[in-house]
Amino acid sequence: MKISILFGTESGNSEMAAEDLAASLADTYETEIRDLAEVSPEDLREDALYVFVCSTYGEGELPNSALPFYTALSQTRPDLTGVHYAIFGLGDSFYTETFGHGSLKLDAQLKDLGAHRAGDFGRHDASTWEPVGEVAVAWFEDVLSSLQVNSNAA
């Protein structure tokens, strides 16, 4: 299984988390990292697992580098049946009303278009001061375990 890590960022934290995640997977999986700014919905394939690592900016909005991808999804509404993804949202619970809303919007849009989410929605809260890469790597181990449980059950 190829793992494609797609990050959306404003100030670099999501890219850093994506790099830590890729480093933790590189020995076991074919892995790539791409900035969402350079990805279009037509690039999504059924034979990969897409791992979205994306922050929230403004008032619960997506960061700049994820906006063109999100806008293209909303406007072209491709059928994403057969596409598998996991999603890890970076945010800050200081923003009580909009904590993680940018990545939650992206998650909702992907699901609405038929893509299948593997594992739980992951979260990093900047207010905890936990190292974002460590939180992302621990979360993704759970995602991989849930995939193995599902494939053993099939």
Ligand SMILES: Cc1cc2nc3c(=O)[nH]c(=O)nc-3n(C[C@H](O)[C@H](O)[C@H](O)COP(=O)(O)O)c2cc1C
């Ligand atoms: C101006 C500004 C607005 C933000 N707005 C939100 C928000 O509405 N909700 C949220 O959960 N986090 C918000 N954040 C926190 C960021 O999502 C968090 O710092 C994240 O780690 C940034 O990741 P990035 O560097 O990949 O963009 C905001 C941060 C800044 C500086």
